[in-house]
Amino acid sequence: MADQDIKPSPTSNAYLGLQTGLYVLALVWTGFRLWIRRGRHWWEDLFALMAAFACIVGLVSFWFIYWPNAPEFDYAFMWLDIMTNWVVVWSTRVSVLLSILRVATKPRMRIIIHASLSLFAIFGAVSFAFKMWVCWDNPSWRETAYLHCRNSHAYAFVQLSTDVVSALILVTLPIAMLWDIKLARQTRILVISIFAMSVLSAVASIVHVVFIVPATSETGITMHIQNAIDLIVCNLLVTVTFIYRVLLRKNGAHIDDGTSHQGNDSNGDIEDSPETVKFTTVNLDSHESSYAFDSSDSSYQGRSNVAWDRGLGQSARWLE
Missing domain, CATH: 1.20.1070 (Rhopdopsin 7-helix transmembrane proteins)
Known part of the structure; x- marks a missing residue:
């Protein structure tokens, strides 16, 4: 060529x-x-x-x-x-x-x-x-x-x-x-x-x-x-x-970390309250997530519980 x-x-x-x-x-x-x-x-x-x-x-x-x-x-x-x-x-x-x-x-x-x-x-x-x-x-x-x-x-x-x-x-x-x-x-x-x-x-x-x-x-x-x-x-x-x-x-919205709505079951997993949906949590202060997964089930690895933000009409704490 x-x-x-x-x-x-x-x-x-x-x-x-x-x-x-x-x-x-x-x-x-x-x-x-x-x-x-x-x-x-x-x-x-x-x-x-x-x-x-x-x-x-x-x-x-x-x-x-x-x-x-x-x-x-x-x-x-x-x-x-x-x-x-x-x-x-x-x-x-x-x-x-x-x-x-x-x-x-x-x-x-x-x-x-x-x-x-x-x-x-x-x-x-x-x-x-x-x-x-x-x-x-x-x-x-x-x-x-x-x-x-x-x-x-x-x-x-x-x-x-x-x-x-x-x-x-x-x-x-x-x-x-x-x-x-x-x-x-x-x-x-x-x-x-x-x-x-x-x-x-x-x-x-x-x-x-x-x-x-x-x-x-x-x-x-x-x-x-x-x-x-x-x-x-x-x-x-x-x-x-x-x-x-x-x-x-930055707009001053309050974001609930959801700890008051969760309890632990016998396997160590975090139970969901009726107002909680599992999404990925972002802690903007510490840049850390609170993980909740069964170590025997790898499909749930990396997932965490997210609480509703009541100050925003129950909007979810979403993926980061």
């Missing part, structure tokens, strides 16, 4: 800057999330961190692909692009789903979430296998100017289907979970809106799918945009609710 075939277009410098800025925003947002969750990290944070590392690799490969004098490296970095996109997409989706699992209290809802996690694992495996098969089966794409697999319409359909189904799961599950929970109107709108941001990930995925067939320069552009948006959306639930609670505290 001639060097001139892979030189970026005149608008690429602006795009390089904007895309790099979007990646940096996503990575900083992830760092903020991990700082908030320090000392209380759970599986959802591990998957978010995994996606962040993949974004760093994607950012490096993104810059090297646009390097005008090294076409032999572009092939290797294109494969890195494929791998990092897959890791980011499915790690962020699993992270959001685990966030829902961490606050779910009803056994039926937890079963549904575990089934959804299994479905995501199947979707991810199918997507990865299909992508590898498409790229290896037709190697002629290595001689094109855009260095992207010649994706088939069948692959585009598989990608679109998994994206839409995943988005529906990530939006409907939290809405169903919150349906019977008494939250203040502002709190309910906030939490549902954050989960609804998963739609943004679906939109980014669909836009990317539109440019998959045929492969053009926009194929890679939309892929990197999708990476950054997915990572940002993945961190919204933790970061925005933390900021929300800080603002409430």
Whole structure:
């Protein structure tokens, strides 16, 4: 492939800057999330961190692909692009789903979430296998100017289907979970809106799918945009609710720690009062959480009880 075939277009410098800025925003947002969750990290944070590392690799490969004098490296970095996109997409989706699992209290809802996690694992495996098969089966794409697999319409359909189904799961599950929970109107709108941001990930995925067939320069552009948006959306639930609670505290809202509404059972677990819902607790003074879980049941690890804030019309102390 001639060097001139892979030189970026005149608008690429602006795009390089904007895309790099979007990646940096996503990575900083992830760092903020991990700082908030320090000392209380759970599986959802591990998957978010995994996606962040993949974004760093994607950012490096993104810059090297646009390097005008090294076409032999572009092939290797294109494969890195494929791998990092897959890791980011499915790690962020699993992270959001685990966030829902961490606050779910009803056994039926937890079963549904575990089934959804299994479905995501199947979707991810199918997507990865299909992508590898498409790229290896037709190697002629290595001689094109855009260095992207010649994706088939069948692959585009598989990608679109998994994206839409995943988005529906990530939006409907939290809405169903919150349906019977008494939250203040502002709190309910906030939490549902954050989960609804998963739609943004679906939109980014669909836009990317539109440019998959045929492969053009926009194929890679939309892929990197999708990476950054997915990572940002993945961190919204933790970061925005933390900021929300800080603002409430600055406004003088009283937040009950709930200790007067809880008692211990014979297993050492904290019993819930009728006015208590299990969410992740943030103590803004000590930055510590009061954990309550059965050590014999790892599925409850990292969860804690949250008392209603009576001063805010029984709004919940929410996730940090």
